[in-house]
């Protein structure tokens with residue numbers, strides 16, 4: 001998608017430069033190499049400023065989304081991951097049906113991120129099975145897991161800051177197929193429009209992702225994940241750094257996502273939020289599941305209370321103590 005003048009200038013340079021350097025024949029290769037290094041260091045984005053056509057999104061009447069899948073969407077059995085002598089996750093079982101929200105909580109270092117990374121293919125589990133939408137994906141590469149119907153957001157927001165909001169969402173459309181080998185179609189643009197509407201970012205479509213507020217960036221990550229039409233979505237600490245208003249909006253968004261029939265797995269330190277949005281909660285400590293069940297049972301569970309209260313002077317512990325009463 002480079003600009004036409006840029007291509008012409010590049011062609012002239014490639015054809016003319018050898019002629020110009022004819023007099024210094026033996027140093028030609030060296031001069032070329034030096035030029036290349038200088039360009040890579042000084043203008044990694046290219047010598048000629050590229051101009052991209054902004055995406056034109058269609059105006060769509062809001063319509064209720066279809067349920068993307070039904071039944072058992074995520075089934076994890078006996079998942080373990082060891083790092084040398086450390087067992088980060090041990091024998092984790094998790095099942096999730098369409099439209100359910102399940103949260104994985106636990107003190108720092110409990111194994112939540114490692115579990116997420118095993119499920120999404122970022123790291124290979126030592127043992128265990130992971131089935132997404134009926135497809136066995138344990139140990140598969142992240143793009144294969146995505147193709148089975150799993151999308152995720154990241155604890156540390158990972159957006160393409162030099163792209164627009166709409167372009168960031170569009171990338172999500174290519175997560176499930178052969179990526180850039182596929183041509184952009186009208187359905188992709190419609191999906192981008194719907195996802196932006198869904199998270200309330202339609203008006204920001206042409207803005208740079210870097211210009212968004214923190215809460216908006218979190219919502220953009222969710223829109224990008226939804227653009228892949230996932231059966232299961234994993235949200236990694238979506239409320240981290242959010243203010244109370246943003247947390248309230250996030251709870252509404254999670255409820256909307258589940259209404260689409262998408263299964264949601266949440267890692268979250270905000271225990272109050274977890275207790276209010278989850279159907280079930282799994283609590284990890286030192287990689288092991290110490291409790292699993294509906295929020296009301298978890299709140300009463302003595303092992304959970306002890307696991308959190310066993311960490312003095314930890315702000316998370318104080319919050320959990322408050323929520324668990």
Ligand SMILES: Nc1ncnc2c1ncn2[C@@H]1O[C@H](COP(=O)(O)OP(=O)(O)OP(=O)(O)O)[C@@H](O)[C@H]1O
Pocket residue numbers: 083086087088106107108109110111112113114115
């Ligand atoms: N790549 C790794 N190599 C060695 N040990 C690791 C690695 N990744 C995680 N661990 C260890 O595994 C354990 C679980 O870590 P993990 O990051 O999964 O916990 P967590 O519950 O996500 O913590 P947090 O809430 O702080 O993000 C910790 O003891 C950690 O030190």
